[in-house]
Amino acid sequence: MKLESWSLDFYRLPYRREVVWAYAAESSSDYALLKLVADDGTLGVAEGVVKPTRTGYSPRSLAVTLEDVIMPRLRGIDLADAAAVREAFRWFDGNLGARALVDNACWAMRSAAAKQPLWKQWGGKQELDVLWIVTRQTPALMAAEAAQMCARHGLRALKVKGGQGLDTDLKAIAEVRAAVGPQVELSMDANRHYPQKGIGSYVRAIADAGVTVVEDPCDLHPDSAFEGLQRECAVPLLVDFPCTSKQDAALFLDRGARSLMAKPGRVGLSEAREIDALCAQRGATVSLGMYYESALGAALSMQMAAALESRPILPHEGTFFLMLTEQVAAGEVKNGRYRLPDESDLSRLVDWEAVKHFRIEK
Secondary structure (H helix, E strand, C coil), X not given: CCEEEEEEEEEEEEEEEEEECCCCEEEEEEEEEEEEEECCCCEEEXXXXXXXXXXXXXXXXXXXXXHHHHHHHHCCCCCCCHHHHHHHCCCCCCCHHHHHHHHHHHHHHHHHHHCCCHHHHCCCCCEEEECEEECECCHHHHHHHHHHHHHHHCCCEEEEECCCCHHHHHHHHHHHHHHHCCXXXXXXXXXXXXXXXXXXXXXXXXXXXXXXXEECCECCCCCHHHHHHHHHCCCCXXXXXXXXXXXXXXXXXXXXXXXXXXXXXXXXXHHHHHHHHHHHHHCCEEEECCCCCCHHHHHHHCCHHHHCCCCECCCECCCHHHHECCCCCCXXXXXXXXXXXXXXXXXXXXXXXXXXXXXXXX
């Protein structure tokens, strides 16, 4: 399958409430929808998030990067050949987001060509256990949202966002626990908020408070300080932000990492699968992470969750679409589980009228 044409749409989808991330407060997300058309008419679509303060690119810069840098490398390449597509970008140092978007669209095209969804090709299960991420608010509001989401969607696991100070983080854990009961698993992600010096005491405190996994409590590097923190941590230490490639994963695993994050929306399905395979070889666990996907993005990125080689350390995170009041594709969570679509051609899931309605300019 050779590339015949491609197109790019941008749209903005609103949130149910303002969300406070570590880097900014937002009331909506902007998305890029890439459509590839092969010379035999096969379509491949993929969604990527556009957040200049997080991804490092804007709609205009992403469009120019695709047109001037990425797409010319695909001319003449057999898009059905995953290795050939990866080889086309082997010498690239940057443009991770653009490469991930293209990689995911190529996987969607292969799914459409095979007339079989990826989760089925990869021997996975159609239904997945998932969790909800409780973002930063006052502990009382976090607890109320946690209880509401567990009751509404039957969730049995939550990730609580930390980084509001030790006392507030501990209060958030305690109030969320009181609101949802002892049967719901809690983990905490501090998004690198705390200094590395003295971080061991923070990790011990939140582990003692009942979380089962501690994610990115400070800046993590594959060095002796990381090894020391691993020894101090009574629960698994999950590495997210600095793990964007198989090479990053290998460096952390060499330092004794027990669990790594893989985010198809951030690094592409190919790289995420390589991280997973390496974790399986080394006996480490993996977490399949959220990258702000709408229901459309989740329908593709969660394909990988169905067929992990390594053991997942947490239920999968791809439920952020539940925060959105509008969608360009359908998606739902029932009884704590997400059901992957039977459709092999994901372009058929897209509500193209909604894409037009919520379109934003470059």
